[in-house]
Amino acid sequence: MPVVIGPLFEIGERILGMLPQTFAALILPIVIIVIIALIWALRWTPPPE
């Protein structure tokens, strides 16, 4: 029989159900890496042969 326990947290304490620190640890590095890769692509020039 499935067991489901009701939410233990007040609304606003979580972001999409995640702890704020978990959400931040996931999203921030992804955003930073994508920005770096984007800057690389936009500033890319071919290496001299």
Next chain:
Amino acid sequence: MASFQINWDAFIAFIAYLIAIAIIAYFGAKRTRTIADFVAASGALGFWTYVLLMVGSVFSGMTLIGVAGLGFTSGWANLWERVIGPAWAIAFCTILVGYKLWPLRRKYNLLTIQDYFAIRYEDPKIFRALAGIVSAVCCFAYLIGQFTAIGVVSEVILGVPYYIGSLIALVIVVGYVMTGGMFSTAWTTFLQALLFIVGVYITVPIIISWVGGWVALNELASQVPTLQNVTRKVAPGYLFGPFLDSPGSLESTIPLVGWTFNLTLFGLTVPLGLMVVPHIINNVLCYKDVKYTRWGPIIMYVIGMLVILLTSLAGLAARVAWAQGRLEIAELTLATGEKVRWSDMAYPTIAKVALPYGLFIFLLPCILAAVMSTTDRLLVTAASNISYDVIKNVFKPTISERSIMWISRVIVLIIGLGSWSLTITPQPMLAWFIWAALGIALNSFFWPVVGGLFWRRMNKHAARWSLVAGFVVTLICFATYGTRIDIPGVASIYAAFPGFIASTVVAIVLSLVTKPHSEEVLKATFTGPFLRPKSS
């Protein structure tokens, strides 16, 4: 003894997949005429073939089975692996190594990274042989994890015993790698990568929805300690229960989820090890045009990060459902007699109950595709290391193309059979095999590759001895401590970390106390702290 019932629908999907792969591999085999074709597809891969080769090589059985197993075990506590792990490694390997090596590829016709070492370190024999052998060892350890993954999938989806499924896949992969080398590998990987990317993108959202949706998944993850205590009668702290919803622990003495373990494994070994691991780094010698290094990295990162993130969420969803009593995860009896939860079963097991039947059957070729796209690359790399780098370039430079091709084929067979035979007794988390291979790769190749490209003082002695020190210390640590080193009251760290310290100290000290290579060599190999050499 478990009884098995073959799922004939899955079996038909399995056969259809293998026929598709065999047809593609046949065209790869027709295209393969020289050792340059076999080893590096003669540097002729197009943009999407290269991008998907990188994605397909780095995402493997480890990802779809192992990462889901890790998600089941530790949830969000190892999320670092998802953001700076395999996807980061292939993107930045393309930027830091692929882009920088392009002019040298054109100039020296490099086929393997050992070709680069021979020129950069003016060491065409000893270092090339050392690096070739260590590289083959890495690939061998990695292969064990891949065959384990195939066995897991075969048992859950196909309904055949663990070792039979992996044996069938072994025969197919070894067959097409023996005949088609890198062309067959790259072209089959194109289809395989597409299959598993689509498979993960479609199936995991359905699995999350089955658990109750994104918000419910995360809230339930935080309640697993209570849930598993109520339904499974295990302690709230069982299998890292309290850490599932956090990004690790600030307590350094906890293995796997503590910050020191996270740092030494997921902050160091996985991203940097994958960046220099032989079957990835050799891919950057296979693409046709340097302009692929422009948009390739961001595309690889976004596609890859989503694959690994979603896969880990399938594992976390399985953990939540198991804790709720909605899902049974098989037990595995270890060689010691101890019974443990078989984490690696997480993704296929939850898929079986959460997906519509047709999609569940579709998952089999998707997971096999992920496994086989890495397995074939590993076999090509290991065979090239022994035949091309060691036999041809060190012992017998006059050997004919035909002979070396045949030697490569025999080595593919031997390595395939050897690594498969070690998977007959499975482990609960195949991830440990992969992490062991990455530990060896990082500690052996990081300094010779990164030091060689970007540090002018790095020389032959530093490269040779840092490789030897890293390799030997890593093996000693694995043999002595297993997967982790616990320093009582201080920290728990990944067991490969001392090997990295050893290779780093040896590389830096020897580089500083011995002479660098001549200015002529450093200039000819574009060595220095830059990505783009100044035009002369």
